Amino acid sequence: xPLFGPLLIVYVVWGSTYLAMKVAVxxxxxxxxxxxxxxxxxxxxxxxxAWRRRRTGHRWKRPTAREWRxxxxxxxxxxxxxxxxxxxAEQELSxxxxxxxxxxxxxxxxxxxRVVDKERISLPVGLGLLAGxxxxxxxxxxxxxxxxxxxxxxxxxxxxxxWGLGSVYGRxxxxxxxxxxxSAVEMLCxxxxxxxxxxxxxxxxxxxxxxVVGGGGAxxxxxxxxxxxxxxxxxxxxxxxxxxxxxxxxxxxxxxxRITGTYAFVNPIVAVLLGWWLLDEQVGPRxxxxxAIIAVAVALIVLPRREDHKSDQH
Numbered sequence: 001x002p003l004f005g006p007l008l009i010v011y012v013v014w015g016s017t018y019l020a021m022k023v024a025v026x027x028x029x030x031x032x033x034x035x036x037x038x039x040x041x042x043x044x045x046x047x048x049x050a051w052r053r054r055r056t057g058h059r060w061k062r063p064t065a066r067e068w069r070x071x072x073x074x075x076x077x078x079x080x081x082x083x084x085x086x087x088x089a090e091q092e093l094s095x096x097x098x099x100x101x102x103x104x105x106x107x108x109x110x111x112x113x114r115v116v117d118k119e120r121i122s123l124p125v126g127l128g129l130l131a132g133x134x135x136x137x138x139x140x141x142x143x144x145x146x147x148x149x150x151x152x153x154x155x156x157x158x159x160x161x162x163w164g165l166g167s168v169y170g171r172x173x174x175x176x177x178x179x180x181x182x183s184a185v186e187m188l189c190x191x192x193x194x195x196x197x198x199x200x201x202x203x204x205x206x207x208x209x210x211x212v213v214g215g216g217g218a219x220x221x222x223x224x225x226x227x228x229x230x231x232x233x234x235x236x237x238x239x240x241x242x243x244x245x246x247x248x249x250x251x252x253x254x255x256x257x258r259i260t261g262t263y264a265f266v267n268p269i270v271a272v273l274l275g276w277w278l279l280d281e282q283v284g285p286r287x288x289x290x291x292a293i294i295a296v297a298v299a300l301i302v303l304p305r306r307e308d309h310k311s312d313q314h
Contacts, residue, residue, distance in 0.1 A: 003255050006247040010263045013244040015270020017236060018099065019278075021087050024232035027225045030087040031198035033233050038079050039191030041241035045184035053178065063176045063185050070173035071185030077166025079190035079245070084197075085159025092152040099268040101156040103136040106261030106301070108164025113257045116168055125258055128300030132265040135293030138286060160264075167260065170252045179253070183246045262298045269294055 024033050053060045063071065090098050107129050113119040175182040198204065251260045269291055 003251070003259065006251050007255075007259070007263070009247040010244055010251065011266045012270055013239050014248075014263060015267040016274055017240045017244075018267065018271040019274060020232040020235045020240065022090060024229045024236065025087055025090050027223075027229035028233065029198060029203035030091060031084060031194050031201060032203045033229075034079070034084045034087055035191045035195035035198055037191070037233055037236050037241060038075075038187040038194065041237050041245070042184045042187030042189075042191055044242065045180055045246070046188065049178050049181045049184060061177055063181060064174075066174050067176050067182075068185060068189075070175070071182060072189040074166050074170050074173055075186035075189035076193055077162045077169065079187055079241075080193050082159045082163030082166065084190070084194050085155045085162070089152040089156035089159070092149040093156060097153065098156055099136055099271065101153060102160050102163075103133055103264045103268065104157065104160045105164045105167075105264040106132060106258065108161050109167050109257045109261040112165045112168035116172070119257075124300045128258075128297045130297075131293055131300065132262075132297035135290045135297055136265060136268050138290040138293060164261070167252055168257060170249070171257070175253075179250065180246055183249045186249075187241060187245070258301050262301055265294050265297055 050060050086098055086102060089101075093101075110119075110121055110125065110129060114121055176185070248260070248263075
């Protein structure tokens with residue numbers, strides 16, 4: 001199955017970024033760290049596309065003004081509002097609450113596809129969406145304690161909405177000839193927007209890259225917590241953006257939206273399993289039950305429908 005590889009990357013890698021974002025935001029301002037993440041990844045991809053094009057003897061085609069405009073819109077909706085909003089919200093929200101709110105992304109994708117593409121929401125897909133949200137709720141049990149911060153919850157939910165609708169928009173937006181160049185444009189635009197927003201919000205003055213003053217009053221260099229945050233940002237750049245985001249962009253062009261959006265159900269499971277493996281966190285019956293529900297949800301959404309077979313025959 002050609003979709004299996006990119007889906008697996010998005011499932012596993014973006015599941016691991018829950019932990020990386022939590023580590024990074026613990027010692028770095030959220031908008032600025034995401035600005036650094038996307039500007040760095042975007043510049044690397046842009047330079048690689050130019051080098052690759054010239055190396056193969058083809059004429060280098062820069063993105064047109066129309067493609068830059070579409071990339072700016074999608075960059076604002078996906079990396080900036082979606083990822084940036086989720087990272088900002090994780091300052092106050094637990095990863096469980098964030099996971100539950102972000103698990104609404106497939107719902108927004110399906111609703112957006114229904115409005116824009118007139119794609120019918122079949123009964124299995126509807127049941128799959130409902131089961132997916134229920135499964136994530138069982139997994140994270142986010143409302144067992146104090147209620148979540150309303151503003152942070154609203155930002156995370158708004159980010160999920162933007163990501164879902166941006167995913168639908170990306171299927172119709174004009175794109176450069178090189179597929180990876182589209183990802184580069186989106187991340188550069190998102191990084192620039194987040195940098196401006198972080199500057200306006202006063203994040204530059206609160207950067208954690210300033211030296212840590214020890215007991216004797218001397219600068220001892222970066223603390224171990226700050227170094228972990230830096231390494232987390234590096235992981236997000238390489239794996240979260242350069243690898244997983246480009247895989248997601250490929251899926252947007254080659255897979256039905258309902259299939260692409262299933263990663264939001266699978267990512268929390270991956271995050272929990274990594275916590276069990278790397279941090280010795282307990283995996284109890286609730287986790288196993290949630291995993292079973294989510295597996296059924298993904299199966300209902302992903303399994304081919306009758307109209308898919310009909311369309312394949314034409």
